[in-house]
Amino acid sequence: MRQFFLKYKSPILYGVSLAVLLFLVKWLELRFIIIDHSLEIYVGSIAVVFTVLGIWLAQKLTKPKKETIIVEKEVYIESAEFIQDKSQLEKLNLSKREMEVLELIAQGCSNQEIASQLFVSLPTIKTHSSKLFEKLDVNRRTQAVEKAKRLRLIP
């Protein structure tokens, strides 16, 4: 019994409301029909009552309108590819040549090998690496590699 009521709650309420209203209408009809010139009041009341009923019905029956608010949530994904940290690169102000030398150092090349690969002399590479170490605030190539990887300058 209770379950039945709960299940058909809305239709029952609507039915009861309608019955009450119709009774009210009939009663009003009897009351006001005998009083001349009061039809306007009667009709106005009906209008108001049924407008309210309509509003109530609409709120009961229609699905609530939705307004979407988009919130961005950061999801961390481990990536196979390497993404260079451009901001760090700017901060450190490494020149193109210094960056090349850094990459070759990271690959395990000796200064002589780097010099050969870049078609310059050994002292040139020494100068580059010295300035590189200064900018990275290190004093050994292994430290430079470790720091560069940590700062995401190289893979």
Added chain:
Amino acid sequence: MRQFFLKYKSPILYGVSLAVLLFLVKWLELRFIIIDHSLEIYVGSIAVVFTVLGIWLAQKLTKPKKETIIVEKEVYIESAEFIQDKSQLEKLNLSKREMEVLELIAQGCSNQEIASQLFVSLPTIKTHSSKLFEKLDVNRRTQAVEKAKRLRLIP
């Protein structure tokens, strides 16, 4: 003029609708009042019309329900966890001490620093690193680090 209409669209529409309805009511009043026993139809029509009006009003006036949608924004980070390649480790047959030295080399430590950290002498570290390089088939610490990372011996 057009802007004014757009701004007050809803109130204007409501006003017009109301005027039309009242006119309709008046007209119906005149039509039906002379026909006896048709008051019920008249009142019923009024009820239906204003119920519909109520529904329409409710839908116009109800505030939309806010719904938050979380959008995932991808942020790339380097892999959090490191998985050591045990099979490679076995193949290379690196001793415990050699592995420790390798890790410290990768961190950018000098031989002297490694010696101090492991509480042994500098020549000992040199011996270890020499054997390490031999096993890794390299001849510089930077190459050792590069190869060890490539073989997934160290992060």
Added chain:
DNA sequence: TTTAAAATCATCCTTAAGTATGACTTCGAT
């Protein structure tokens, strides 16, 4: 066009790194 940064090369010097070899100890496995 001038100027500053980048890139090049050089020299001198110091230190770190790497190679080779030998010796000693410890410890687990045969």
Added chain:
DNA sequence: ATCGAAGTCATACTTAAGGATGATTTTAAA
């Protein structure tokens, strides 16, 4: 108990790396 691997330390030597300084040339920007 013996053997070998691992670990330790030492010496001597060679080479690479790093630091300091100066000079020249390119190149890009003010």
